[in-house]
Amino acid sequence: MRAARAAPELDRSRTGAAASARGRDKAAVKRWRRVSHLALWALTLTPAVVTVVHTFTGNLGVNPIETLTHRTGWWAIVILALTLTVTPLRRLLGWNWLVRYRRQLGLGAFIYASLHLGIYAFLDLGLDLSILAEDIAERPFITVGFTAWLLLLALALTSTTASMRRLGKRWTTLHRLVYVVAGLVSLHYIWGQKVLETQPIVFAALFAVLLMSRAVYSWRKRRAGPRTLPRRTTTEPPS
Amino acid sequence: MSINRLIEIPEEEVTPEEVYLSRRSFMRGAAAVTLGAVASRALGQSEESGGGDLSELGQTDEALTDYEAITTYNNFYEFGYDKSDPSRRSGDFVTEPWSIEIGGLVEQSGTFALEEIVSQFETLRRTYRLRCVEAWSMVIPWNGFMLRDLLEVVKPTAEARFVAFETVYRPEQMPGQRRDLLPWPYVEGLRLDEAMHPLTLLATGLYDQPLKNANGAPIRLVVPWKYGFKSIKSIVKITLTAEQPPSTWNIYAPHEYGFYANVNPDVDHPRWSQATERRIGEFRRRDTLMFNGYGDLVADLYEGMDLVRNF
Numbered sequence: 001m002r003a004a005r006a007a008p009e010l011d012r013s014r015t016g017a018a019a020s021a022r023g024r025d026k027a028a029v030k031r032w033r034r035v036s037h038l039a040l041w042a043l044t045l046t047p048a049v050v051t052v053v054h055t056f057t058g059n060l061g062v063n064p065i066e067t068l069t070h071r072t073g074w075w076a077i078v079i080l081a082l083t084l085t086v087t088p089l090r091r092l093l094g095w096n097w098l099v100r101y102r103r104q105l106g107l108g109a110f111i112y113a114s115l116h117l118g119i120y121a122f123l124d125l126g127l128d129l130s131i132l133a134e135d136i137a138e139r140p141f142i143t144v145g146f147t148a149w150l151l152l153l154a155l156a157l158t159s160t161t162a163s164m165r166r167l168g169k170r171w172t173t174l175h176r177l178v179y180v181v182a183g184l185v186s187l188h189y190i191w192g193q194k195v196l197e198t199q200p201i202v203f204a205a206l207f208a209v210l211l212m213s214r215a216v217y218s219w220r221k222r223r224a225g226p227r228t229l230p231r232r233t234t235t236e237p238p239s
Numbered sequence: 240m241s242i243n244r245l246i247e248i249p250e251e252e253v254t255p256e257e258v259y260l261s262r263r264s265f266m267r268g269a270a271a272v273t274l275g276a277v278a279s280r281a282l283g284q285s286e287e288s289g290g291g292d293l294s295e296l297g298q299t300d301e302a303l304t305d306y307e308a309i310t311t312y313n314n315f316y317e318f319g320y321d322k323s324d325p326s327r328r329s330g331d332f333v334t335e336p337w338s339i340e341i342g343g344l345v346e347q348s349g350t351f352a353l354e355e356i357v358s359q360f361e362t363l364r365r366t367y368r369l370r371c372v373e374a375w376s377m378v379i380p381w382n383g384f385m386l387r388d389l390l391e392v393v394k395p396t397a398e399a400r401f402v403a404f405e406t407v408y409r410p411e412q413m414p415g416q417r418r419d420l421l422p423w424p425y426v427e428g429l430r431l432d433e434a435m436h437p438l439t440l441l442a443t444g445l446y447d448q449p450l451k452n453a454n455g456a457p458i459r460l461v462v463p464w465k466y467g468f469k470s471i472k473s474i475v476k477i478t479l480t481a482e483q484p485p486s487t488w489n490i491y492a493p494h495e496y497g498f499y500a501n502v503n504p505d506v507d508h509p510r511w512s513q514a515t516e517r518r519i520g521e522f523r524r525r526d527t528l529m530f531n532g533y534g535d536l537v538a539d540l541y542e543g544m545d546l547v548r549n550f
Contacts, residue, residue, distance in 0.1 A: 062312035062322070062519055063375060126523055131512065141510050191510070194373070195420045195491070197320055 033100070040101055044108035047075050048115065068119045076112035077185055077203055081210070083109055084182060088213040103159050106178065110156040113149050141191035148184035151177050179214075182207040293385070293437045294363050297463065297533060303366065304377035306446050308519050313453045314371065315472055316420050317406065317413040324415065329452035331412045334473070337457050343478035344399035347392065353457055357443055359392065360384035364447070365440060367463035369470075370502045370531045372488075376516045381461055382444035387435045395431060395479045402434040403427075403484030404460060405476035421487055427471035428484035428498065429462065432540055438463055438533060441474075464533040466500045497550035501541070502531035506550045 051071055054060050060067040083105040090098045125131045135142045155175055157163075164171045186204035193200060315325035318332075337353040366380045390402070408424035410416040416423050433439065440461040443450060450456040455472025462469050468488050478484070488496035495509055504514045504527040515524040530537050541549075 062308040063517065065517065065522075066375075124517075124524075131515075135512070139510055139512075193320075195316070195320055 037101070037104060040104055041108075044079065044105070044111075047071070048112070065119065065124050069116060069124060072112050072116040072119060073189070076109050076116055077189060079105055079112060080109040080178075080182065080185060081203065081206055084178065084207065084210045088210060088217075091213075091217060106152075107156055107159055110152045113152050117146070117149050141188055144184050144191065145188035148181045148188060151181050151184070155181075179211055182211060294361075294365075297365065297367060297438050297536060299366050299368060299378060299532075301366075301368070301378045302520075303380055303446075304519050306448075309377055309379055309445060310451050310453055312519065314373075314467065315415075315453060315455065317415045317423075317425065317473070318453070319415045320420060325453035326451070328414050332409070332452045332456070332473075333412060334452065334457040337475075339458070339474060340476045341389075341393050341478075342476075343403070343480050344396045345479050346394040346396060356389065357384070357458075360388050362443070363440070365461075367438075367440075367461060368531050369461075369463065369467055370516060370527065372466035372468055372496065372500070372508065372513075374511060374513060374516045374527075376518050376527075376531075378518075379445055380447075381440055381442040382447060383440040383442035383458075383461065385437055386439045386441050386460070387437065389441065389477075390435060390479075393479075398481050399479035400431050401480045401482065401484050402429050402431060403476075403478040403480050404429075404471045404474050405478075406471055407473045407475045421491055425471060425487045426484065427460070427469055427486045428480075429469070430483075430540075431479070433462070433537075436537060436540065438536055464502060464530040464537045466496075466502060468496065469500050499541075499546070499549050501546065501550075502527060503529060503546060503550065505529075506547055 051060075051068065055064070055068070083102060086098050086102040086105065090096055121127075121129070121132045125135075136146045137143070155178060158167065158171065158174060167174060186200070186207050189200040189203060190196070311326040312322045313325040314322065315329075318325040318328045338350050339353065339356065340350045342348040361384065362382055363384060364380055364382055366378060368376055369379050370376045386402075404427045406425040407413075408416060410423075429439070441458055442455075442461045443458050445454060450459065455470075458474050459472040460470045460474065469486075483498060486496075486498055486500075488500075489498055502513075507513050513527055516527045517524050528534070
């Protein structure tokens, strides 16, 4: 990746020029990264912005609060699925740069999950926290959803680079909780319906495939032995 | 109008007296025995309360839910499980001609053309609250007639204790029926005294318009003190039985949906609370009322019953 961005052959003969070219190169990479992260944020938040516009133009249908709850929940699941697709895709296609956007996607999923919970708690139940507490305690599908949000909260709070440094290897272990979140979210979605609808089952199946691909990868890696250690190392440990 | 135009039954079951009996005198005879008795019990009124003063029964002056909302936000799984499916995917559903097969423990069984049934009865406009088991509600001005009027014409026998209903099964016209979302056809049931209650309607319209396909055209049940799923849509079969008939949601999830399904804020659905509801068009939730606010008219039907066990 770096080689592809190296300065032209001509400049390498003059070390000063090469250094400054590398400097320019580095700055360009940095700028590109910043722009790409911003672009991803813009993309991630577009559904939220569209929903806000729909809210103020009265385009949320007959039961707006239900629409808001369902829509934010749906996007949380979609973005969570995208987050969990990063690693398998990277391994499959060798696109190591993808991992750079994984934490950001995870944060996106957390944001939508928080909106989903917030709309339910504050708009739907109308700030009556005793009802929320009762729902969480007594209604399993809400208990499951709330647990998923708590885990996402823990992951979001430790998603900074500083946390990664501080926690070291434990960070990887901690962030494997996202697999548990995927399971809980699948259950929450299926359980929230009156009948077995298609979409919740499709998402549950997708999560199963994404998690299984990791199991298969680590199993093959173990079987292959030390001779074929992963060739690519990345700044973030695989998840 | 002669009764034989309404009731088309096999020759051998037709007795000459019934052929010549006019519907008016037939109804008057029935009213004296059943209609008057039920009405007076339900309303706490005297024996004189005939059909006339029942037309305003259970009326509410609450704000009506928008026609647009009533006709586009529906649970009618025959067309799909999304609320917008019934209005979006019911275009192929044909409701003309339509007939209803009435049988079981009745004296006058047979298959009757819908327009002949409807033409026999005065069309009432009744504005009822509708409370869905999913904790939302609407206020709907229905047009229809009392189920009891029809039952009195077909005359349940002495053994009849329940009424079973069945929705049409037409997977080629109803996309939801092409999948096993629920066991088809949709079936529902009432106890005979619930069916004979003057609040219980067979609706053929709302907002003075014929029912749209999404709302259960051409004819559906309306039982305002029970959760919406009891009010079965697009009815093709009515059967009087001695035993409690099956009901679709109860078959699908017996611990979540009971046979009675009376609106009850104190008995929660296992997965959500029934204490409050969102009235479509309102922002804040409102408290759900026992029997959906019709307790003074129907509570005595359930006297001495454990409504937690018989949910």
